[in-house]
Amino acid sequence: MNRIAAIAGSEFRIALRNRWVAIAVVLMALFALVLAAAGSAPTGQLGADKLSVTVASLTSLAIYLVPLMALLMAFDAVAGEVERGTLPLVLTYPVSRPEILAGKFAAHLATLAIAVGAGYAIAAAAAMWMDPRAAEGIPALARLFWTSLLLGATFLGLAYWISAAARRPGAAAGLAIGLWLVFIVLYDLGLLAGVVADGGGTFTTAVLPWMILFNPADAFRLYNLAASEATAAAAGIAGAANTIPPMHALASLLLWPLVAFFMATATFRRMTP
Amino acid sequence: MQTLILSQVTKTFDGATALSSVSLAVAAGERVALLGHNGAGKSTLMKIVLGLISADRGDVRVLDAEPGSHAARAATAYLPENVAFHPALTGLEQLRCYLRLRGEDPRGAEVLLERVGLGEAGRRRIGTYSKGMRQRVGLAQALIGRPRLLVLDEPTSGLDPVSRREFYTILDDLAGTGAAILLSSHALTEVEVRTDRIAILSRGHLVADDTLPNLRRVAALPIHLQVSARPEAADEVARRLSGERHNGARIDLVCGHDDKIARLGQIAELGAMVEDVHVVPPSLEDIYAHFSGRAPS
Numbered sequence: 001m002n003r004i005a006a007i008a009g010s011e012f013r014i015a016l017r018n019r020w021v022a023i024a025v026v027l028m029a030l031f032a033l034v035l036a037a038a039g040s041a042p043t044g045q046l047g048a049d050k051l052s053v054t055v056a057s058l059t060s061l062a063i064y065l066v067p068l069m070a071l072l073m074a075f076d077a078v079a080g081e082v083e084r085g086t087l088p089l090v091l092t093y094p095v096s097r098p099e100i101l102a103g104k105f106a107a108h109l110a111t112l113a114i115a116v117g118a119g120y121a122i123a124a125a126a127a128m129w130m131d132p133r134a135a136e137g138i139p140a141l142a143r144l145f146w147t148s149l150l151l152g153a154t155f156l157g158l159a160y161w162i163s164a165a166a167r168r169p170g171a172a173a174g175l176a177i178g179l180w181l182v183f184i185v186l187y188d189l190g191l192l193a194g195v196v197a198d199g200g201g202t203f204t205t206a207v208l209p210w211m212i213l214f215n216p217a218d219a220f221r222l223y224n225l226a227a228s229e230a231t232a233a234a235a236g237i238a239g240a241a242n243t244i245p246p247m248h249a250l251a252s253l254l255l256w257p258l259v260a261f262f263m264a265t266a267t268f269r270r271m272t273p
Numbered sequence: 274m275q276t277l278i279l280s281q282v283t284k285t286f287d288g289a290t291a292l293s294s295v296s297l298a299v300a301a302g303e304r305v306a307l308l309g310h311n312g313a314g315k316s317t318l319m320k321i322v323l324g325l326i327s328a329d330r331g332d333v334r335v336l337d338a339e340p341g342s343h344a345a346r347a348a349t350a351y352l353p354e355n356v357a358f359h360p361a362l363t364g365l366e367q368l369r370c371y372l373r374l375r376g377e378d379p380r381g382a383e384v385l386l387e388r389v390g391l392g393e394a395g396r397r398r399i400g401t402y403s404k405g406m407r408q409r410v411g412l413a414q415a416l417i418g419r420p421r422l423l424v425l426d427e428p429t430s431g432l433d434p435v436s437r438r439e440f441y442t443i444l445d446d447l448a449g450t451g452a453a454i455l456l457s458s459h460a461l462t463e464v465e466v467r468t469d470r471i472a473i474l475s476r477g478h479l480v481a482d483d484t485l486p487n488l489r490r491v492a493a494l495p496i497h498l499q500v501s502a503r504p505e506a507a508d509e510v511a512r513r514l515s516g517e518r519h520n521g522a523r524i525d526l527v528c529g530h531d532d533k534i535a536r537l538g539q540i541a542e543l544g545a546m547v548e549d550v551h552v553v554p555p556s557l558e559d560i561y562a563h564f565s566g567r568a569p570s
Contacts, residue, residue, distance in 0.1 A: 006373035010362060017361040017398075085357040089414075092323045093374045094347040272326050 003095045007103025008110075015073070015111045024069050024111055028119025031061050036126035051127040051137025055144050058123055059224045062116070062148045063217050067155040068180055070112060074159035075176040076169045077104050078268060083169055088273045098265045101160055105153070105261070112152040120145055144224055150253045154216045155179075157260025164268040187215050209244045219252035276301050276422050276453035277322060282331035284317055291317040293477040294331070299453040301421070304444065306464040307457040308561055309474035315457045316354065318474065319424050322455070323351055336421055347375070350420035354427045354457075356411030360400030364391055364410050367399060371414045385413040390439065404431040412440065416447075423447065425456040429463060441467045461557045473564045481564040485557070492563045494555035496533055498526040498540070506546035514539060522548075 015021050035057045081087040090100065124141055128134040158179060159172075166172040191211060198204050212218040226246040277299040284292040292314045299305045309315050320326045321333060324341015335345040358367050364386060369379035386395040389409040399407065408431045415423060423444075429437045441463065448454055458464050464471065471488060473481040481488055500523070502510035507522045514536075516524040528536045533552070540550055555563075 002376065003374050006370045009373075010359070010366065010370045013366060014359055014361045084359065085353070085355065086359060088320070088323075088325055089351060089353050089356065089411075090374075091325060092346055092349065092351040093371065094343055094376075095374050096343075 003099050004103045004106065007095070007100055008106040011104050011107035012110060015107060020073055021111050021114060024073070024115035025118045027069070028065065028115045029122050031065060032058065032119035032123035033126065035061060036123045049127075049133040049136045050131035051124060051134035052140055053137075054123050054127045055137055055140040056225065058120065058141075058144055059221060062144065062151065063221055064184060066112070066116065066148050066152045067184055067217060069115065070108070070152045070155035071159045071176040071180055073108050073111060074104070074156045075163055075172045077101075077108075077160050078163040078271070079166055079169045079172040080163075082167050082273065091273055097268045101261070101265055101268060104160070105156055108156050109149065109153055112156075113149055116145060116148045116152070120148075140224075147220055147224055147253055150257060151216055151220045153257035154253075154260050157257055157264050160264035161260060161267055164264060164271050167271070183215060184217055188218065212244060213248055213252045216253060216256040219249040219256075222246065223249035223253060274301050275299070276303075276336055277455065278332075278334045279318070279322070280332045282318070282321060282328045282333060284314075284321060284326070284328050290477045292321070292328070292474075295474070295477070295479045296331075297472055297479060297482060299422070299455050301451045301453050302448050303470065304448050304454040304456070304468040305470045305472055306468040307455060307472050307474065308461070308464065308565075309457075310565060313474040313565070314477045315474055316426060319351075319426055319455070319457070322422075322424055323349065347418075348421040350415040350417065350423045352411045352415045352423075352425045352428050354430070356407060358399045358407065358410060361398060363396055363398050364402070364406075364413075365395040367410060368395075368413055368417075372417055375418045377418055381417075385416055386410075388416065388443070389413045390436065405433065405436065408432055409436070412443070416443070419450070420447075420452055423452055423454045423456070425454065427458060428456055429458065429460060437463060461561060465557045473561065475565040485560075488560050488564070489555060490530065492555065492560050493530060494559050494563060495527045495529060496555065497553040498528065498533075498536060499551040499553060500524040500526065500540055500547055501549040501551075503546055503548055510543060510546050513543065 036054060038057070076083075078087070081090070091097070120141055124134070124138070127137065159176060162175040162179065163172045166175055191208060195204050195208065212222060222244060223246050226249065275298045277297075279295055279297045282292055282295045283290070295314075295318065297305075297318075307315050307318065317326070321328050322335065322340055324339070324345060327341075333340045336348050338344040338348075362370075365382050368382035368385055372379045372381055372385075383392070383395065386392055386409075389412045391406060391409045391413065394402070394406060399410065402410070408428075412428065415425065429440055432440060437460075444454060444456075444467070456468070465485060470484055471481065472479060481491075483491070500510060500514065500516065502522050502524060504522045507518060507524070510516075511518045511524045514524060514526060516526045519525055526536060537550070537552075540547055
């Protein structure tokens with residue numbers, strides 16, 4: 001535990017000095033402010049409070065931004081150490097490879113938590129300032145916060161995995177962008193194309209729900225919007241999958257970080273420095 | 274007690290043999306220098322000892338444990354060639370992290386930096402350090418805890434002569450407390466006086482493993498005798514010793530180890546014709562070149 005804390009302490013210091021903490025906080029705060037401003041338009045027909053509406057927009061934002069930040073923060077976690085030549089020395093210390101990754105993970109997750117927390121807090125403050133009823137949306141915001149961290153944790157784990165597999169920062173960066181495009185952009189487009197081509201057949205009813213659960217970003221969206229009153233406004237593809245119980249989506253969100261971290265440690269263990 | 278034992282260790286990379294049936298042991302308190310050209314297999318041997326890579330064949334024991342096992346790593350300190358650290362951390366922060374990884378009190382960082390002569394600079398970021406300063410941080414981390422085995426890859430590269438002497442003093446202290454030390458170096462003159470035994474690798478083969486006096490004897494390289502004759506007697510001296518004349522009054526003689534005393538006797542017989550005599554034993558460079566040329570190709 002002390003060893004993980006030692007690695008985490010160094011990594012967090014590095015994240016502070018590299019301005020990663022500052023960049024992530026500013027980025028999230030900026031987007032949260034923009035969304036809060038955009039959400040100030042009248043939303044009378046929905047009957048929802050301002051914060052719940054903001055949470056729906058923040059969910060869509062988080063799907064793009066949280067995985068991207070996690071991947072950018074962590075893609076060189078292993079490959080960068082290989083390139084600097086710092087990896088062989090630390091591997092001769094009495095610290096296991098999963099402990100090294102766990103330390104980096106703790107520091108990166110803390111950085112994400114600070115950034116996401118700051119962004120959401122700004123959005124919440126703006127919503128409450130404009131609408132006294134906004135306090136009703138706080139549970140939804142809290143849920144969005146911790147599920148965002150689960151989503152971030154998944155992509156941190158995936159980033160360590162590709163970092164150990166690629167061994168070179170350049171290759172790891174390319175893989176990170178590819179991973180983001182596939183999971184966040186192309187995956188949903190593919191599903192949409194499938195639904196359209198299928199025309200309500202077995203793909204839509206039997207395969208699609210599972211495919212949505214398989215993608216952590218889709219599971220994240222599904223879980224957050226299923227409970228929210230503003231679902232209809234922002235659901236998109238989730239509308240086609242409203243047969244999926246939210247608990248299944250939560251299970252997917254909880255499982256993904258474990259699977260990603262397991263793949264990362266398995267690859268890192270096999271690596272010869 | 275042997276701290277490190279390698280027996281019949283073989284390692285190949287993509288068909289190229291990096292180490293070929295190498296056997297080597299380092300006892301507690303012993304300082305062994307590992308010499309060899311670039312690419313002779315020194316770093317590969319060290320990485321196998323550290324458990325960073327595994328041998329194809331043969332057996333390696335570090336304090337009776339598998340190399341790379343938790344017990345072996347807890348007892349082993351390593352200083353890589355061209356040691357590197359994250360440039361954003363300060364020397365103190367980096368050392369505190371390493372101390373905690375070894376389960377030691379992080380407050381020991383300042384004392385360690387003092388010991389390697391980096392007291393004040395410890396508060397600056399490593400990115401601003403010179404190569405010699407990074408090397409000192411590397412030394413400091415290798416001193417953490419009481420390592421039973423030190424594996425040092427070119428430890429004095431980048432250090433100035435005074436720092437090198439300080440470094441070997443620290444090493445002597447460690448060996449005095451029973452640490453086994455395996456170090457590689459290109460600075461043969463340091464190795465000559467500061468180590469107990471010399472092992473020479475050539476193209477993956479261990480071609481020598483003995484004390485320097487023994488290596489000298491086995492190599493049986495010629496000894497040079499430089500005789501300074503009185504200017505007027507130079508020709509006479511050269512004729513009587515059947516040697517070769519150089520720069521006026523100097524006569525060079527070459528003889529084997531066993532002939533040395535007899536030759537010196539002949540020179541002494543010449544009496545007043547000789548002003549001085551110099552005995553030049555084969556240098557470590559000569560011995561090194563002799564052994565490293567002997568690897569089977």
